[in-house]
Amino acid sequence: MLTPRCLVVGEALVDVVDGVPHPGGSPMNVAVGLARLGLSTTLLTRIGDDACGRMLEEHLVREGVALTAASLRVGERTSRATAAIGADGAAVYDFDIEWTLSESAAIAEAAEADLIHVGSIGASLEPGANAVHAMLRTVSSRALRTYDPNIRPALLGPRTAAVARVEAIMAASHVVKLSDEDAGWLYPGRRGDDVLAHVLALGARMAVVTRGGEGCVTAIAGAGEPVTRRASPVTVVDTIGAGDAFMSGLVYGIVSAGLIPELTADVFAPDADVLSALEGAADAALASAAVAVSRTGAAPPRLHELEQSSVL
Template sequence: MSKHDIDVVTIGRASVDLYGQQIGGRLEDMASFSKAVGGCPANIAIGTARLGLRSALITRVGDEAFGRFIREQMAREGVVTDGIHTDPARLTALAILGVRDADTFPLIFYRSDCADAALDESDIDAGLLARTRSVLVTGTHFSKPASAAAQLAAMRLVRGQGGRVILDIDYRPNLWGLAGHDAGEQRFIASDFVTRELSPVLGSCDLIVGTEEEIHIAGGSSDTLAALRSIRLRAPGATIVCKRGALGCVVYEGAIPDRIEDGAQGRGFPIEVYNTLGAGDAFLSGFLRGWLRDEPLTQACARANACGAIAVSRLLCSPEIPSEVELDHFLVHGSKLRALRHDAALNHLHWVTTRPAAPERIIALACDHRIQLEAIADEVGADRRRIAAFKVLAVRAARLVAEAHGGAAEGGFGMFLDGRYGRDALFAASHAGLWTARPVERTGSRPLEFEGGPDGATPGSLAAAMIEWPTAQVAKCLCFAHPDDPEELMTRQIRELQRVQDACRRQGRDLLIEIIAGKNGALASDTVARVVERFYAAGLKPDWWKLEPQRDPAAWAQIERVIAAHDPFCRGIVVLGLDAPLDELVASFAACAGQARVKGFAIGRSIFAAPARDWLAGRIDDDLAVTRMAETFAGLVRAWDCRGDATHDCAAERAA
């Protein structure tokens, strides 16, 4: 570890934001909310991490689910979490927000004796701060003596080792006790007290950032130029950034000029404003990306303006801050749309560069079958309701194999399970830590239709059904499609897949598209690749593909070329089984050896069909059914692992 392996440590607020999803409605009337990490320092820690800086956060969270959510999300974003302390006596801060119209954003802070407001000097870790090149403090945490002392201590430590101090004025009048609980949206109330509290801080700062209203409170004047000059007197060496909303920003390194505009500026980005909350945090994340790397101010301003523009065009705060890949694309290509939230290319880049991590491989026991298990139950005269219990046994089998290989997460083990018969099995798979995919299609439908009705079998609202799923569950959609299908049929199926993709993106959920072409036409070496190409041409970009086995390695090579050309961020391909004999499956594994995008398999009936028939007929008990499925699944895992090893004797796997 180098001495300064962290670029910036942010200090202060970390809350859970609940955003009302009914845009234009009153908070009184909100019916549902989206959850995200909030609070200026937490947002900036996430934003800078997404833009390639190494960031850390010093704050407090409660010893409850929301506190764990903040800690886990910070870790997922790559933020150093050593400075996040758990306060057993206090709850995590909470903010409730809405969008009433383009200029009105109702906001309620739940911060009475909350964890992050109790920050004090004991939370300041000298060892953590010794690793950073800069520290960011916020005006809000100078509103209370204990948190102010904590920030001042951090500033002294960082300045003492030659680091830089950043002040985000972050003025919230009601967090200073100047307005009531119902005034969370209010951005400015003149206060000599606040100005006096901030004044002695300014001289210890290398960078001071605020809106014009925040410049007014820090400088003690409602005249922006006068306020800037007052700040300059107290901070003669600081870089001052004045954020001006749609006008972008102006940066002053020396004397304050006679006109506000006569400072350094970067190009602006005229867009449609959707929600201004959190835009400043995105802006500062972008500015720090340039400033901490000593880029020209005009370049840092352009990054900052672009980040702010992207953020205000979307609903949430930290989740909407762009990644470095997304920002670079926007700076080079811009957008033809003023409403950036409708830009498909930008949204795709945002999704694939900020989505949760996934296993490097997927080794799954597929037991999402419905009509196939119903047919087996009917054949042996069993009650169909027993199918649900059998699916739980399948999860037990998968868990046994996963545990034998070091655990579900380590080995990428998973399940395909449905909601009609697999409700209890889905719970069991979640508790076992198994990666889980869940079907949305109406079984066997061609053209494609969706399940979603009250019985899980009849058509219904796709989005309404999926909103009840855990977001970790992958939506799987099987489409029987062949490149020689009639155009009307192909167009209809693509339209339905587009609906699934839209629902998944809105819910932050991975999408897996399964294609079976061989049941509806000849299967040549280019058949599946042609279907994949057609889907990409229609704007479909699933996170995963599930494809039928290809005996010809050239067929896999064609599929990989299509994916690489259209979506290099695709997570990969899993191979399905189609109830093939085990020796055929093992042979198909060998054909995809060496294909980097083929990440694993999802095999079902080849594993469970015979045990299901015997179990439903009462010929074997639970334990034997689990053992038989586990042995077959384990044999396929061994065959997969040795598929590319010509020196390995896989006779045992083939025999299995």
């Protein structure tokens, strides 16, 4: 499948950095990353009809991301996140967010998609998270499902229920990406390899834990021990959107290698070629993140930048 229809479901918001508003939200960043890499991408989200909402609409138009009609909310305000950037380039967020989603719209959009990515606040914050879960229960078994929980503890409510919601989506997903911070919050005290094994046991076929500048660790169902992939050295400007660029690069690597049929097959039995291609997708993800952190803001690479990266 050369041109899959990609649907991204989750929050779009305005990141306020040093008092300046920027388009943001993990799922929206992933959608932009996919579009920049040449994939046909639609975003199902929630945007108000205020000035911030108009800024997000204009951003999506410029980036070639289609926005569903159900995403536009008359009379509602657009969500915000205020980011403080530390000396190490890492961002800490203060959220002012609402997340509602039409269950019928989500199910209808997903029915037309070959690849569905869900993530972050939109998959965990009620009441919209209920629609995301309902959508995942209805999608075609041949649609690739990817998930990045991008944990924001302050927005998740009681811990036990939050972990259960996250694990329910992991169980419905073929590919799961966690940061090391996500893994530490979900499974405190557990080794990285144990976390990856647990995610695969829930039902995922590929699980990845990112480790910032150290790279990532990937685990593939039926493939034995996890594999560590090293990141190339890069001068970090800031890390806003780094995980999202990793995610869009990973999805692009999977799609460009033609791996959707293998990952969505009723029985997943990867041969050496499939395993090699999946590890190559992890390299594409690392390359994408390296480009993003080398410049200001959530700025995932375009295809020519990814192809020129020294990681590939």
